[in-house]
Amino acid sequence: MSEKPFAITLDKGTSLLNHTGTWRTERPIYIDRLPPCNQACPAGENIQQWLYLAEEGRYEEAWQQIMEDNPFPGIMGRICYHPCESSCNRGEVDSAVGINGIERFLGDLAVTNRWSVSVAEPTGHRVMVVGAGCAGLSAAYHLKRMGHEVTVFEKSPKAGGMMRYAIPKYRLPREKLNAEIERLLDMGVKIECGVEIDDYQQAKQEGGFDAVFLSIGAQIANELPMNEANSPEVLDPLDVLRRVEEDQPTGLRGHVVVYGGGNTAVDIARYALKLSARATVIYHRTEQYMAAHAGEIKEARAEGVKFSFLRRLSSIDGLNVQFERMKQGQGRDIHPTGQFEVFEADIIVGALGQSLDESGLTGLEKLKQEDHLVWVGEDMQTNLEGVFAGGDMTPSLRTATSAIGQGKKAARNIDAFLKGARYVKAEKHEIAEASMLNTWYYTDAPRIMRPVLEMLRRQSGFSEVVGNLTEEQAKFEARRCMSCGNCFECDNCYGMCPDNAITNLGTGKGFEFKYDYCKGCGLCVNECPCGAIKMVPEDI
Numbered sequence: 001m002s003e004k005p006f007a008i009t010l011d012k013g014t015s016l017l018n019h020t021g022t023w024r025t026e027r028p029i030y031i032d033r034l035p036p037c038n039q040a041c042p043a044g045e046n047i048q049q050w051l052y053l054a055e056e057g058r059y060e061e062a063w064q065q066i067m068e069d070n071p072f073p074g075i076m077g078r079i080c081y082h083p084c085e086s087s088c089n090r091g092e093v094d095s096a097v098g099i100n101g102i103e104r105f106l107g108d109l110a111v112t113n114r115w116s117v118s119v120a121e122p123t124g125h126r127v128m129v130v131g132a133g134c135a136g137l138s139a140a141y142h143l144k145r146m147g148h149e150v151t152v153f154e155k156s157p158k159a160g161g162m163m164r165y166a167i168p169k170y171r172l173p174r175e176k177l178n179a180e181i182e183r184l185l186d187m188g189v190k191i192e193c194g195v196e197i198d199d200y201q202q203a204k205q206e207g208g209f210d211a212v213f214l215s216i217g218a219q220i221a222n223e224l225p226m227n228e229a230n231s232p233e234v235l236d237p238l239d240v241l242r243r244v245e246e247d248q249p250t251g252l253r254g255h256v257v258v259y260g261g262g263n264t265a266v267d268i269a270r271y272a273l274k275l276s277a278r279a280t281v282i283y284h285r286t287e288q289y290m291a292a293h294a295g296e297i298k299e300a301r302a303e304g305v306k307f308s309f310l311r312r313l314s315s316i317d318g319l320n321v322q323f324e325r326m327k328q329g330q331g332r333d334i335h336p337t338g339q340f341e342v343f344e345a346d347i348i349v350g351a352l353g354q355s356l357d358e359s360g361l362t363g364l365e366k367l368k369q370e371d372h373l374v375w376v377g378e379d380m381q382t383n384l385e386g387v388f389a390g391g392d393m394t395p396s397l398r399t400a401t402s403a404i405g406q407g408k409k410a411a412r413n414i415d416a417f418l419k420g421a422r423y424v425k426a427e428k429h430e431i432a433e434a435s436m437l438n439t440w441y442y443t444d445a446p447r448i449m450r451p452v453l454e455m456l457r458r459q460s461g462f463s464e465v466v467g468n469l470t471e472e473q474a475k476f477e478a479r480r481c482m483s484c485g486n487c488f489e490c491d492n493c494y495g496m497c498p499d500n501a502i503t504n505l506g507t508g509k510g511f512e513f514k515y516d517y518c519k520g521c522g523l524c525v526n527e528c529p530c531g532a533i534k535m536v537p538e539d540i
Contacts, residue, residue: 024520026535028513033432033485033531037099040087042402043070047084047099048483054102055478060115063106067117070404071141072134072180074111075163077104078172078466080401081293089434089484095447098469098477105474111179119187120147125418128153128209130200132191133161134400135391136215137181138407139414140189146415150189151207155196161217162392163400165242168267169462170274199363200387211386211414214364214374215407218392220357224259224313224350231316237264237351244271252277254346257321259283259313261290265351266297269305272347273459279305280343284312286328303459314340321345356393370395379423380410388414432485436531441492445480448473487511487532493524 035048045066053062066073077100088096109115125148129136132154140150158164159181163172185191197203204212221238235251241264243250256272258265261283269279281300283290286309290297301307311323312334321343326334356372368375368383373395380388390406392398416423451467452458458465469477487510494502494511501518502511525533 024515024518024538026520026522027515027518027538028520028522028524028533028535030487030510030513030532031485031534032429033436034429035432035484035486036087036089037084037097037484039428039431040083041069041405042083042397042399043076043405044408045069045084048481048486050106051097051099051102051478051481052483052488054106055475055481057475059106059109060113063110063115064117066103066106069408070401071138071184072107072404073103074107074176074180075172076401076404077101077107078176078464079163079167081295081399083401089432089437089439090480090482092434093439093442093482094444097480098447098450101448101450101469102474102477105469105471107180108176108468111176116183116186117145119145122149123147123418125149125211126151126207126209127211127213127414127418128204128207129213129215130197131161131215131217131391132156132159132193133215133217133391134163134403135407135410136161136213137184138404139213139215139390139411140191140407141184141187142408142411143414144184144187144189146411148415148418151209152189152191153195153197153203154191154193157194159191159193165245166238166264166267167400168241168244168271170270170458170465171267173464197362200361201363203363204386210418211388213407213410213414214382214387214389214393215391215403216357216393218354218356218398220355221350222352222355224348224352231348232319232321232345233347235347235349237268237349238354240268240271240349250275252347254278255280255344256347256349257282257343257345258349258351260349260351260353261285261292262351262353263292263296265349266292266300266305268349268351270300270303273304274462277347280308281305282308282311282313282323282343284310284326285332285334286310289332299458299465302455308343310334311341312336316348319344319346321348354392379413379417380406381413381417386417388417429485432531437482437484438527438529438531439482441490441529442482445476447480448477483530483532485531487528488530490529492527492529493533496523496527498523 037047050062050065082100084099085096090097127143127148127150129140129152132152136152140152143150160177163177221236240250252272252275256277256279258269258281265281269281272279310326312326314322314324323341325337325339327337329335374389374393376382376389376394380390382389388410390410391403396402412423453463453465494504499517501514505512522535525535
């Protein structure tokens, strides 16, 4: 009798009966991959988790999840440039999930309903925070939640830093800003405004503080290359924005030429239009290299701001401002052409970025600096023990959300320092890339855009330009999330497995492989919509 094929040699009653798992060279495993939105968030939010809660209508739980990482969802839902959306895998299908709009909806809902967060029992430790901007307030919030006593010192009349004194009211209404800062006060954070620290070490000692967090920002505007005596009036961009905030005359009139390519340059130009002036933004590279957000440029252009690119400031003679035409090279390189163009200006504003005011570090002369910024280690601590720093005064991405993330990171390291320990950051999982998903399982669902104020009101007033999502729209947007890299119990693997080698553990508990029966065909991986299963070699 000839030998039977291997697949049918198993005799009935043996221990190997139907245990097809012995054939495998690879086996599937359930994993939790890192969603790209979470990876891209400078504040480190668990975006996917709070989107899941929001789509279930569990709004307060969703808000509480955001508050684990970001104390200002209502603010960031307005001013963050949402890199999470740029990274969203849904963009490969139709368009990214409107994460920023949902965050704003939850933030405003929390203010309306006066939701609050818990605070740990007092530890007896005291921390001095200098600067009530994004980084300082974020650090104060997280430290207070950990149970530490926190006092924030701010030299300006009101807290908020650049959120208040640089971001226009039409992007961030002050009642929204005030409401979320007020929450910190309700938690027990002390904020003393109008106070400038003369000597940090002395203030630390006299106040009985155990640690210091510096976040004084970069509040000196870089000057134009020249400022001749017979030039049109040259204005400091930060001074203009501060004057708008304080309802003082700005000096913007006639034709305002703004030289620079960041958001401040665009904001100044938009303010000029609202004050019945004309405005032209001039930048020395092409539009693609502007630091200003593309959405801000689009809105400014729609409102009437003019843009001129590849022009580098050459000289100022009376009302005539001369620019040399530049030629684009490779990448960011530009080259002079020897050709010049004159713009007639009544006012010129040089929006060329900001620098650290080093004169404001009295008592910290031994503070290590690099490239006119304060050096910090991986733990956010300077070279002076117990003195930490973050935000724009340190090497960082200068955005509000990045500063909030730095404040959180500093708080965790300060907390560890106060306990005589060292904070160890958890390892991140591999990123759930779009290629790992089976997007054909997801229903077409076009994105809902937030409403925009009609043009006449935008041009003539300071009302908020972008409106809110409704509850129905916010819930719909949240449901567009594809749960990249994390099982949402769709039952695909369970239903598709040809060997019944998967056990459903019950709602909220996921699934489990029965490896005695799994022959490693990989069908579960191929049919998982969100990329939450992967094949690994059998010897792992």
